[in-house]
Each structure stands twice: as structure tokens, then as C-alpha cells.
Amino acid sequence: MTLKNNLKIALASGVALVAAATATHAMDMSGKTVEWTIPFSETGGSAKWANFFAPLLSEALPGEPTVVAKFMPGAGSTKGANWFQNQKDGGGEVLFGTSGSTQFPYLLGDPRVRYEYKDWIPVMASGTGGVAYLNKEHGAKFDGSANGLKGVKFIYGAQGATSLDLVALLAWKMLGMDVEPVFGIKGRGDGRLMFERGEANIDYQTSSGYLGGSAPLVEAGDAVPMMSWGALDENGVIVRDPTFPDMPTFKEVCEATDGCETSGPAWDAWKAFFTAGFPSQKIAFLPNGVSQDVIDTFVAGFEAVRSRPDFKDIAAKQVGKYPMFVGEGAVQAAKDATTISPEAKEYVVNWLSEAYGVTLQ
Amino acid sequence: MDAFLTALPALGDAFGLILQPVVLGYLLLGVVMGLCIGVFPGLGGIAGLSLLLPFMFGMEPILGLALMIGMVAVVPTSDTFASVLMGIPGSSASQATVLDGFPMAKKGEAARAMSAAFAASLFGGLMGAAFLTVFILVARPIVLSFGLPEMLMMTILGLSMVAILAGRVAIKGVAAAGLGLVVVTVGAADAGGSLRMATYDIPYIVDGFQLVIVGLGIFAIPEIVSLLRQDRAIAENAKLGAGWFDGVRDWWLNKWLSLRCAIIGVIVGVIPGLGGSVVDWIAYGHTVQTTKDKSNFGKGEVRGVIGPESSNNAKEGGGLVPTLLFGIPGSGSMAIFIGAVALLGSGSIEVGPGMLKNNLDMTYAIVWLLALANVLGTLICIAASGGIARLTTIRFTLIAPFLFMLIAFAAFQSGQNFGDLVALFGFGLIGILLRRFDWSRPAFLIGFVLSNPVEKFTNQAFQIASFRFRESTEAGLDYIFSPIVIVLLVITVVSVVLGVRQASNIMAEGDVKTGSKRAPLIFLFAIMAYLIASYWNASLINDRLIGDKIIPMVIAGISIAGCLVLLVQMMMKPETDMIFADREAYGEDATAPHGLWGTLAWFAGLLALSGLLGFIIALAIFLVTFLRVRARLSFTRSVLYSAIGIAFICFVASLLNRDFPPGILQDLVTLPWPLG
Structure with a gap:
């Protein structure tokens, strides 16, 4: 590295610092209230996510404004998202948080969707993973491939065909497994309870749900982990989930299973919906038309949250050991979460209508 | 036995944790906040906990728990104020309290009704905690034995309470319950997402109607409007009769009833998925069945207050079981509680299967904080009840506009949509008409409360049962007819038979005189038209999504049949028959200024x-x-x-x-x- 280069870096960081400092000066938020609207009820995972970040963000923003989570549930989160679409500017007092359940209706062309992700400004995103597991009896037949599970009748407690559960249902279908979903449960916790009662014999949980509720079942020998959905590396390739390094990914199981292909329309569709639903599941947005100052302030704020020395520890329980994206990273994450090819969309829409009679008109 | 030996030192540790002045101070703070929020109709534990959440991050765990438990525990205590004084269900858990509590307030016995309710609440809360102390160690297998068929059966037992509350014309009660059941199906179905009596052009309806709004509309608005027409105080002659001491004595005389209802509360609370809205109705039904002289129910029978109030505080204790042991919230407020616990301290307490193993002392601390919060809350409420009861002696015309303000505000909180206000008015109108023509409003509400569980459990249990039947007939029968299901079935049948036999004596909403034939007939036709439209609308749903159409069609079908029977009876009977009940024809309403x-x-x-x-x-x-x-x-x-x-x-x-x-x-x- 030459002196010239060093100087360049020093200069650049100096400029950045000054820029950050001016931004901070321009945006003193003391006495203000940032309302972080969550389009779900107070009781869901997104509420937990926002409530975790809110006090940290408050400390990190200039002038320590009050940051409160507000809840606007309804119509599978499309109501809140439609509301946010009409918010203008807000001067940093309007923040919005989406989840996979906001992304999926958008991707599937749900008639209730009157919002456009491309209009919004992502400032932070965080992801999670998922783990599928079997009961003791059928877990014994699992050998890293699903070949031994063909012909077994599975029953699964599901929230709805167009929810995040479609990632699990599609994965099992691709493995040639016969899984009958019982629709209408209210959350994955209810699904786990159904599994514990022996009414369901297969289940999936997001990472935190698995660690909290299902891992003890595995320890006790009542459940056998099957696979994680995996995680994406920088190149967008599916690798093992850092939270579950010893567990094979769906990709590995698929490769080992007769008749399951990791290319072609089915695989592309699965990967597209997995990407939209998990690695960048929850995204914080500022509304359309907000000034660059506000954007910079929030990006710097979330950056400060992320670089807290104790962040890793306190975040592990709340948001898992997954990367948190800020600024440019969040923009990319939001793009990944809300773009799918027309083929992938068509495949899933057809499958939903053929397998479950669900039409999206 | 081993389990109990390990529990003893943990129990000691728990008391050590709780009995520190600073912890008690936080508990008291939580209790006071909970009381203030619980007084508001429509605001409950969820609103209160959301208020506390921002402060939970990194807080000393026992202090945070004291604050939150103090808040949650007393909401079902203080919601009694609204139920008794104004006839407004303070929360979904105290709807049944209105039936006898409010008539007592009208008789000038508000203080007596409230202190009886508070004493019962305290007893229920303590019973819940005592029961939990022992039960929590062995609860896991019992909770797991309640599968979908068992929960469906519990729901049907709840519905069977309609038989008791149906009023003098049983078929009217059945139709009212049916109407309640059908009204809930409006919106997108949980299972397949089909729209029922709704369109995406009116997004508000797609979500269906919320219980808060229906409760306020059906009970509060008719009562407020009716009182307002009289232009006098709630308590007739604006005088207070029996005081708070009588209420406590009433509770003592009925302590066994209180005990039984507390046990009902704990059991319903323990089962995840049933929710708290059923428990007060089951308790009320039980109270009516076990009372010899039933003539006073609906006119201010103190037992009708003691029963539901004993059960709804006990339910909070029971509701901690699924929350702590499975990490599955038994109610909305418990769901926030779970999230908040994870924010406490270093996040080392995680609610769920590991709770008993890793945090038994915290578990017991939570249970006994709950008990202590109940004691504090009750003492404060009893002390306040004498004074607050004076509200019933104020000219009602001065109170009513502020009540309209409160219920409109409360209703708006459920969906933050102008549609909430329109829906509130719509249900208010339905409530007024149901009251006028003596169609049982409790039956309508029970139908409304239980509609979602009935539909959900029926569909899911049916799917799993048919799955088992494909395995073998025996496996299927074993699944459906478990010992618990059979016991519940027997209780339900007995309760319906007894209920039908006694129903004609119980006028949950007082005596109503008859008028001409025309108005009741028009109302019947309007209800039938709605039911037929629902039936027709559901029949259009794709057969692939049978789960979305079967319940609305069956319930609407039964209700239509009930209405047809009513129609035939109306044509046969003279207009002096009680089937033509009409409050506008004779009595208080007819002569109102x-x-x-x-x-x-x-x-x-x-x-x-x-x-x-x-x-x-x-x-x-x-x-x-x-x-x-x-x-x-x-x-x-x-x-x-x-x-x-x-x-x-x-x-x-x-x-x-x-x-x-x-x-x-x-x-x-x-x-x-x-x-x-």
C-alpha cells in the first residue's frame, strides 16, 4: 500500500466523518418521536424484532429521540403496507418494518397489494433461517436423503398456503414426500404444539423458534432434525446455516434424493421464495420522498447499533446469528427479497392452485 | 415425588426474590398502572404491556417481572368497574359479569356487586396461584393430552351454555347464537383464505369483525341509549343501597361456588388455544345451573357476579402454564409477555420447555408475584368501590356523552380504521334490536366468541381424523373418542338437557311484554335474509376449499331452519304470546321521555x-x-x-x-x- 493510497483513505474517511458530523448536526432529533409501524399485531415475531431494536436505535440516533413500535395489523400485513405506501417524507418520524409475509403477497400478485417496494428506502435488514424436523418414528428412516420417506403419509400444521410455510411445503414436495398441510394455525408455535401432541409428524420452525422450543425435543429424542434451509453467501450460493453448521441444507438433501433436482423451474422457484422469506426477512424502510439527511442519519444510527460491542451477544437470542444489513447492504437485501423471475412466480402460482385450490384473484 | 423435592428449595428462592422492598415497590407500580388501564373498556393487558415494553430492555429480571405481572394480573379485576357501573364489558373476560352486575347497580347496589366481584377475583387469583405451584411440575403431559378433538369438545361445551341463556323462547336463542356464529365468518377464511360476505374493495371487512367492537356494540350501546332516554341516574332514585361489606359477605356465603368457578378458570386457562373469552360464560352457565332459585338471574343475582369473576382471575394463572412451559401464549397479553421476558437482563430467561429446568425459581417467582398482585389490586379496588359507586347516582345524561367518547376511542383502537366506528354503530343497532325483541344477546355473543374456534378445530380435527382413519378405523376412533372427549361429551349433554328444562325460568335480560305482530316479524325477516345471503355466498366457494364453506353453510342452514320454525309459530300464535316480545310496546322504554x-x-x-x-x-x-x-x-x-x-x-x-x-x-x- 503506497503513501498516496493511505492519504486517499485518510482523506476519504475524513470527508466521511465530516459528512457524518454535518448530517448529525443537520438532524438533531431530540424531543421527536420516531414511530416504527409494524403491520402485524403486538404478539408476532416482527413485534419482537422491532421492540428489540427500538431502544437501541433510540440511543444511537442524534438527540436520542423516542423510538416506539406501533402496530397496524390487518389483511396479512397488506393493510399496514398499503398505509405506508401513502406516507410522504415524515422527516424521520415515520419508519416501517416488513416481514416475509409482506414480501410474499407482493411477489405473488395478491389482489390486496397496493404497495410498491421499489418506492421505499430500505435502511436495515436482518434475516433468519429455518429447520425442518421429523418425529422419532419417521426420523429413523431419514439417512441424509428423503428416499426412505417416500410413501410415508406426513401431516403438518400450516398457517396458510401463501404464508412463509410455502417454502417448507415446496421443499417437501420437491423431495417427493407426501405432506398434507392442516391449514389455519395462528403461528409456528401452534404447529410445534401439534407436533408435540403427535397430531402432526413433521414440522418446521424458524431458527429462534427451533432453538427455543424444538431443540429440547431433539435432545429428549422425540424429534429428529432433517435439514436447514441454509444461508446465502456473498455470491448468492446456498451454504450451511451458521447457526446449524452440522445440519445438512435442503440443497444437500435434495441432491442426495432421487428425483429432486437443484436446477430447473422448481428449484429456481424454491430458491426465489427462500431468498425472499429468510435471509432478508425483516426490513426497515423509510417512506418515499424522505431527504438524504434523514436516510444518512438512520443508516448511521443502525450502523452504530450494529457496532455496539455487546450487539452480538444480545442479538443472538433476539435475531439469531445472522448478518444484519445496513445502508447499501440493506438496499441489496431488499432487492433480493422483492425480485423474482416471472417463471418462478408462475410456477408457484400454478402449484398453489393445483395442490391446494388457492387462487390469487 | 422427586420433582417436588427439587421444587421446595426453588420455592424458597422465589420467596427470597419477591420479598424485597424494591420488588414489592415495582409490583405495586405495575398494579396501579394495570388498574388504571383495566378501567378503560377495550383496553387491557396488551395495551398496558406495550406501554412497558420500551423499559424492559436490560432491566433487572425480577423487577421487570414484578412490573409486568402486576400489570397483567389486575386487569381482570379492574375491568369489573365498567361492567358493573356502566354495563359495558370491560374486557372480553368480564362480559358475563354485565348480566347481573349492571342490574345490581341499577338497584343501587353497585358497591355490593363490585366488592363481591373483587373478593371473588382475589379468591380466584389466589386459587390459580396455589394450584399452579403444585400443578406446574406435572402439567406438561396433561396439556399435551388436549388435542384438537378435546379442544373442539371444550368449545362445544361452551356453546351449550346457549341452552341456559337462550331466554324464554329457546329457538330464538339458538337463532341468535347462530347469527353470532355466522357474523364471525365474514371476511377471509383462516384456512383457505376464501372471502365470505366480503370483497377486496372494502379491505376493512376482509379482516372480519373484532370482539371488542361487537362486545361494546351489543352490550354497551343498547344500555347507554336506553338509560339516556330515561334522563335519570343509573341507580333508580339515585340512592345507594347495600355497601361494600355486604358484597364481601355475599362472596363468603358462596365460597364453594367461587372455588368451583376458579377451578373452571384454571382448567380453561391451561389449555392453549381456547382463549379467555369462553371462561366467563362457562362459569356463568355453571352458576345458573347450580343455583336453586333461578328467578333472579338477569335482575341482579349476586351469584351471577361471583361466578364469572372467580373464574377470570384464575384463568390468568392457568394461562401461565402454556406460556411458561411451552412458550405458547394463551392470550394476546401473554404473547407480549413472552417477548418482553426475552428482553430482560442479559436475556438468560427464555420462556419455553427449558423454563422448569433452568429457571424454576423464576417460574415460582412469577406464580407468586401473580398471587401478590391480586391481593394488592383487590385491596385497592375494594377501598375505592364505595366511592366510585357514587357514579351511579349522578344524572346519566351527564355521563353518557363521555361514555360515547370512551367506547368510540376504544373501538378505534382495535383496527385504527374509520370502519371500526361504522362497525361499532352497526353492532350497536343490532344490539338495540336484539334487546328490543328479546333475542338473547348473551347467546349472540357466545356464538360470536366461539365461532372461530369451532370452525378452526372442526376443520383441523376433521383433517387429522380422516388421516388416522386411512391408517385404520381403530386409530381414527381412538383419536376422536379419547377419554377426555367422552367426559366432556357427557357434561355437555347433561348441561344441555338441564339447560333446556330450566331455560324458560331464566330471563337473563328481564321480563319483556309483547306488542303487535308487525315489528317482530320484520326483524325476523331481516335476520333470515342475512342468513340466507350468507348461506348462498358460502355455497359459491370452490369445493376444493371445503373447509372455508362447510361451517358457514351448516350453521346458517340450522339457523334458517330455526327461523322458519319461529315464523310458523308466529303465524299460529296470538300477538299476546311472548314470542312477540317488544320493549317499545310497553314498559320503561315505551314511556321514556x-x-x-x-x-x-x-x-x-x-x-x-x-x-x-x-x-x-x-x-x-x-x-x-x-x-x-x-x-x-x-x-x-x-x-x-x-x-x-x-x-x-x-x-x-x-x-x-x-x-x-x-x-x-x-x-x-x-x-x-x-x-x-
Whole structure:
């Protein structure tokens, strides 16, 4: 590295610092209230996510404004998202948080969707993973491939065909497994309870749900982990989930299973919906038309949250050991979460209508 | 036995944790906040906990727990105030309290009703905690033995309470319950997402109607309007009779009833998925069945207050079992509680299967904080009840506009949509008509409360059962007819048979005289038209999504059949028969100084103005005009009272970080809070 280069870096960081400092000066938020609207009820995972970040963000923003989570549930989160679409500017007092359940209706062309992700400004995103597991009896037949599970009748407690559960249902279908979903449960916790009662014999949980509720079942020998959905590396390739390094990914199981292909329309569709639903599941947005100052302030704020020395520890329980994206990273994450090819969309829409009679008109 | 030996030292540790002055201080703070929030109809544990959440991050675990438990534990205690004093169900868990509590207030016995309720609440809360101390160690397998068929059976047992509360014409009660069941199916179905009696063009309806709004509409609005027409105080002659001491004695005389209802509360609370809204109805039904002289129910029978109130506090204790042991919230407030616990301290407490192993001392601390919070809350409430009971001696015309303000605000909180206010008015109208023609409102509400569980459990249990039957017939039968199901089935059958035999003696809403044939007939036709439309609408759903159509069609079908029977009876019987009950024909309502529609128009005016100018501006106009014109106060006083009322609601809203309904004006210009 030459002196010239060093100087360049020093200069650049100096400029950045000054820029950050001016931004901070321009945006003193003391006495203000940032309302972080969550389009779900107070009781869901997104509420937990926002409530975790809110006090940290408050400390990190200039002038320590009050940051409160507000809840606007309804119509599978499309109501809140439609509301946010009409918010203008807000001067940093309007923040919005989406989840996979906001992304999926958008991707599937749900008639209730009157919002456009491309209009919004992502400032932070965080992801999670998922783990599928079997009961003791059928877990014994699992050998890293699903070949031994063909012909077994599975029953699964599901929230709805167009929810995040479609990632699990599609994965099992691709493995040639016969899984009958019982629709209408209210959350994955209810699904786990159904599994514990022996009414369901297969289940999936997001990472935190698995660690909290299902891992003890595995320890006790009542459940056998099957696979994680995996995680994406920088190149967008599916690798093992850092939270579950010893567990094979769906990709590995698929490769080992007769008749399951990791290319072609089915695989592309699965990967597209997995990407939209998990690695960048929850995204914080500022509304359309907000000034660059506000954007910079929030990006710097979330950056400060992320670089807290104790962040890793306190975040592990709340948001898992997954990367948190800020600024440019969040923009990319939001793009990944809300773009799918027309083929992938068509495949899933057809499958939903053929397998479950669900039409999206 | 081993389990109990390990539990003893943990129990000791728990007491060590709790009995520190600072912990007790936080508990008291939580209790006071919980009481204040619980007094508001429509606001409960969820609103309170959301208020505390921002402070939980990194807080010392035992202090945070004390604050939160204090808050959650006393909400079902203080919601009694609204139920007894105003006839407004303070929360979904105290709907049944209204039936006898409010008539007692009308007799001038508000203090007695409230202190009986508080004593029962305290006893229920303590029973819940005592029961949990032992039960929590062995609860896991018992909770797991309640599968879908068992939960469905519990729900049907709840529905069977309609038989007791159906009123004098049983078939009317059945039709009212059916109507309640069908009204809930409006919106997108849980299972397949099909739209029922809804369109995406009106997004509000797609979500269906919320219990808070229906409860307020069906019970509160008819009572407020009816009282307002009389232009007098709630307590007849504006005098207070029996005081708080009588209430405590009433509870003591009925302690065994209280005990049984507390046990019902714990059991219903322990089962995840049933929710708290059923428990007070089951307890009320049980109370009626086990009372020898049933003639006073609905007219101010103190047992009708003690039963439900014993059960709803016990339910909170029971509800901790699925929350702590499985990490599955038994109610909305418990769901926030789970999230908040994870924020405490270093996040080392995680609610769920590991709780008993890793945090048994914390588990016991939670259980006994709950008990202690109940004691504190009850003492404060009993001390306050004598004074607060005086509210019933104030001229009601001065209270009513503020009640309209409160219920409109509360209703708006459920969906933050103007549609909430329209729905509130719509259900208010239905409630007024049900009351007028003596169709059982409790039956309607039970149907409404239990509709979702009935549909969900039926569909899911059916799917799993058919799966088992494909395995073998034996496996299928084993699944459906488990010992628990059979026991519940027997209880249900006995309760229906007894209920039907006794129902004609129980007038849960008082005696109603008959009038002409025309008005009751028109109302019957309107209900039938709605039911037929629902049936037809559900029949259009794709057969692939049978789960979305079967329940609305079956229930609507049964209700239509019930209405047809009624129609035939109406044609056969003379107009003096009780089937033609009509409150407007004879009695208090008929002779009231103010008309029904004129009185209701005031409320409609408030809502319409809100739609135009936003809630606060509308409220200012409404309050001043009402107090000046209807209550005939001086202009200065009208303005003063209105200002106090508005300042109060703004204070509450800012504290809880809530918005007011905006109107068209707010779309056009940006106004500062609270106007905008």
C-alpha cells in the first residue's frame, strides 16, 4: 500500500466523518418521536424484532429521540403496507418494518397489494433461517436423503398456503414426500404444539423458534432434525446455516434424493421464495420522498447499533446469528427479497392452485 | 415425588426474590398502572404491556417481572368497574359479569356487586396461584393430552351454555347464537383464505369483525341509549343501597361456588388455544345451573357476579402454564409477555420447555408475584368501590356523552380504521334490536366468541381424523373418542338437557311484554335474509376449499331452519304470546321521555362528524352541543366539562401512544396532534 493510497483513505474517511458530523448536526432529533409501524399485531415475531431494536436505535440516533413500535395489523400485513405506501417524507418520524409475509403477497400478485417496494428506502435488514424436523418414528428412516420417506403419509400444521410455510411445503414436495398441510394455525408455535401432541409428524420452525422450543425435543429424542434451509453467501450460493453448521441444507438433501433436482423451474422457484422469506426477512424502510439527511442519519444510527460491542451477544437470542444489513447492504437485501423471475412466480402460482385450490384473484 | 423435592428449595428462592422492598415497590407500580388501564373498556393487558415494553430492555429480571405481572394480573379485576357501573364489558373476560352486575347497580347496589366481584377475583387469583405451584411440575403431559378433538369438545361445551341463556323462547336463542356464529365468518377464511360476505374493495371487512367492537356494540350501546332516554341516574332514585361489606359477605356465603368457578378458570386457562373469552360464560352457565332459585338471574343475582369473576382471575394463572412451559401464549397479553421476558437482563430467561429446568425459581417467582398482585389490586379496588359507586347516582345524561367518547376511542383502537366506528354503530343497532325483541344477546355473543374456534378445530380435527382413519378405523376412533372427549361429551349433554328444562325460568335480560305482530316479524325477516345471503355466498366457494364453506353453510342452514320454525309459530300464535316480545310496546322504554332514534342519532352524529373533521374536533362539537342542548347545562359549564373530557382522552392517548380517528379534513390539511 503506497503513501498516496493511505492519504486517499485518510482523506476519504475524513470527508466521511465530516459528512457524518454535518448530517448529525443537520438532524438533531431530540424531543421527536420516531414511530416504527409494524403491520402485524403486538404478539408476532416482527413485534419482537422491532421492540428489540427500538431502544437501541433510540440511543444511537442524534438527540436520542423516542423510538416506539406501533402496530397496524390487518389483511396479512397488506393493510399496514398499503398505509405506508401513502406516507410522504415524515422527516424521520415515520419508519416501517416488513416481514416475509409482506414480501410474499407482493411477489405473488395478491389482489390486496397496493404497495410498491421499489418506492421505499430500505435502511436495515436482518434475516433468519429455518429447520425442518421429523418425529422419532419417521426420523429413523431419514439417512441424509428423503428416499426412505417416500410413501410415508406426513401431516403438518400450516398457517396458510401463501404464508412463509410455502417454502417448507415446496421443499417437501420437491423431495417427493407426501405432506398434507392442516391449514389455519395462528403461528409456528401452534404447529410445534401439534407436533408435540403427535397430531402432526413433521414440522418446521424458524431458527429462534427451533432453538427455543424444538431443540429440547431433539435432545429428549422425540424429534429428529432433517435439514436447514441454509444461508446465502456473498455470491448468492446456498451454504450451511451458521447457526446449524452440522445440519445438512435442503440443497444437500435434495441432491442426495432421487428425483429432486437443484436446477430447473422448481428449484429456481424454491430458491426465489427462500431468498425472499429468510435471509432478508425483516426490513426497515423509510417512506418515499424522505431527504438524504434523514436516510444518512438512520443508516448511521443502525450502523452504530450494529457496532455496539455487546450487539452480538444480545442479538443472538433476539435475531439469531445472522448478518444484519445496513445502508447499501440493506438496499441489496431488499432487492433480493422483492425480485423474482416471472417463471418462478408462475410456477408457484400454478402449484398453489393445483395442490391446494388457492387462487390469487 | 422427586420433582417436588427439587421444587421446595426453588420455592424458597422465589420467596427470597419477591420479598424485597424494591420488588414489592415495582409490583405495586405495575398494579396501579394495570388498574388504571383495566378501567378503560377495550383496553387491557396488551395495551398496558406495550406501554412497558420500551423499559424492559436490560432491566433487572425480577423487577421487570414484578412490573409486568402486576400489570397483567389486575386487569381482570379492574375491568369489573365498567361492567358493573356502566354495563359495558370491560374486557372480553368480564362480559358475563354485565348480566347481573349492571342490574345490581341499577338497584343501587353497585358497591355490593363490585366488592363481591373483587373478593371473588382475589379468591380466584389466589386459587390459580396455589394450584399452579403444585400443578406446574406435572402439567406438561396433561396439556399435551388436549388435542384438537378435546379442544373442539371444550368449545362445544361452551356453546351449550346457549341452552341456559337462550331466554324464554329457546329457538330464538339458538337463532341468535347462530347469527353470532355466522357474523364471525365474514371476511377471509383462516384456512383457505376464501372471502365470505366480503370483497377486496372494502379491505376493512376482509379482516372480519373484532370482539371488542361487537362486545361494546351489543352490550354497551343498547344500555347507554336506553338509560339516556330515561334522563335519570343509573341507580333508580339515585340512592345507594347495600355497601361494600355486604358484597364481601355475599362472596363468603358462596365460597364453594367461587372455588368451583376458579377451578373452571384454571382448567380453561391451561389449555392453549381456547382463549379467555369462553371462561366467563362457562362459569356463568355453571352458576345458573347450580343455583336453586333461578328467578333472579338477569335482575341482579349476586351469584351471577361471583361466578364469572372467580373464574377470570384464575384463568390468568392457568394461562401461565402454556406460556411458561411451552412458550405458547394463551392470550394476546401473554404473547407480549413472552417477548418482553426475552428482553430482560442479559436475556438468560427464555420462556419455553427449558423454563422448569433452568429457571424454576423464576417460574415460582412469577406464580407468586401473580398471587401478590391480586391481593394488592383487590385491596385497592375494594377501598375505592364505595366511592366510585357514587357514579351511579349522578344524572346519566351527564355521563353518557363521555361514555360515547370512551367506547368510540376504544373501538378505534382495535383496527385504527374509520370502519371500526361504522362497525361499532352497526353492532350497536343490532344490539338495540336484539334487546328490543328479546333475542338473547348473551347467546349472540357466545356464538360470536366461539365461532372461530369451532370452525378452526372442526376443520383441523376433521383433517387429522380422516388421516388416522386411512391408517385404520381403530386409530381414527381412538383419536376422536379419547377419554377426555367422552367426559366432556357427557357434561355437555347433561348441561344441555338441564339447560333446556330450566331455560324458560331464566330471563337473563328481564321480563319483556309483547306488542303487535308487525315489528317482530320484520326483524325476523331481516335476520333470515342475512342468513340466507350468507348461506348462498358460502355455497359459491370452490369445493376444493371445503373447509372455508362447510361451517358457514351448516350453521346458517340450522339457523334458517330455526327461523322458519319461529315464523310458523308466529303465524299460529296470538300477538299476546311472548314470542312477540317488544320493549317499545310497553314498559320503561315505551314511556321514556326521549325517543330511541333521536337518542341514537346523537351518537351517529359524533361518528359522522369524526368522519368529516377527525375525532377530536368532532368530539368538541358533540360534547358542547350535547351538554348544552340535551343536558341543558349552561354554556360555560358545557364548555368546561367538554374541555376536561377532551384533555383527559388526549392524556390517555398520548400516554399509550394511540391515535384518534382522522376524518376527511385530515386528508386535506395536515394538523398537529391531537387534531390531525
